[in-house]
Amino acid sequence: MMPKDKLRQLTGDERLGQERESEYLGAEDIDDGTEPILTISGLWNGMVTLQRGKENKDVLTFAEERVPGIRQVRPLIVNSTNRKTLRKLYGDAKASTLVGKQIQLYIDHNVRDPQDGGKTDGIRIKPYKPRVRPPVPLCTDCGGPIQAWKGRTPEYMRDYTTKNYGVPLCAACAQRRAEAAKQSEAAKTEGEEVTEDASGGDSGELL
Ligand SMILES: [Zn+2]
Structure with a gap:
């Protein structure tokens, strides 16, 4: 049963003890x-x-x-x-x-x-200095954060795109570059049969 006092319900990652008097970390x-x-x-x-x-x-x-x-x-x-x-x-x-x-x-x-x-x-x-991972840079194309993508960590995405495109990219921008490269390739080979991957970019395949 609810008490008559005016209480505020805690949700999500709010926790017991968070409103206690102490000004110090416990x-x-x-x-x-x-x-x-x-x-x-x-x-x-x-x-x-x-x-x-x-x-x-x-x-x-x-x-x-x-x-x-x-x-x-x-x-x-x-x-x-x-x-x-x-x-x-x-x-x-x-x-x-x-x-x-x-x-x-x-x-x-x-x-x-x-x-x-x-x-x-x-x-x-802890009796040792924290191992701080170097921050993942922003995407070169859109300036947005490079986020985890299909189970790959941001660090993996940074390394993968830097290796394949020369610059760190988010998944969406890497996809865009891959498409653009494919299209210019298709334009070059106009007249020839171009095999398209029907599954598109949604297969989890890397870009
Ligand atoms: Zn981007």
């Missing part, structure tokens, strides 16, 4: 099994309001507002484990070193809860 903000990559935009220190009162804490802020695995990126309170990881990753924990660097987060399910000594979930920084 384990519940990170989708289980994901390891989001974030870019450090600032290092901060000060009195932070926690459930158990105010404490002096180090805080990281991030350039991203939303990344795969985190619906709303919030600042991260840095505990001693994560501070050590940051030092190991980048040599020291100076602002001049860390701002602009990327870190990858994951959820550790075996963090000791300081309140009751039990196990709880905690955000951890």
Whole structure:
């Protein structure tokens, strides 16, 4: 039964805990099994309001507002484990070193809860630098993003079209170039019989 209070129904990737008071990133903000990559935009220190009162804490802020695995990126309170990881990753924990660097987060399910000594979930920084895949360039012909096509990844499409057309193309533009090439070929061989592929471009065949 619905309560009488005015509630808003959560849908899609909205989640429990997303409207909680805390201004800081918590384990519940990170989708289980994901390891989001974030870019450090600032290092901060000060009195932070926690459930158990105010404490002096180090805080990281991030350039991203939303990344795969985190619906709303919030600042991260840095505990001693994560501070050590940051030092190991980048040599020291100076602002001049860390701002602009990327870190990858994951959820550790075996963090000791300081309140009751039990196990709880905690955000951890992966002990290696995130392997960032180079961004896929835009399509040379239409300027649009090169997207996955018939099970091929954008990276595959980039490599395939660059190899065959000399420039990175989206599937539609590669198709267009293939058609154009076919037509000019047909014009050259006018009079001769031209065999057309009846299945057109929909067969999943590469362009
Ligand atoms: Zn295109």
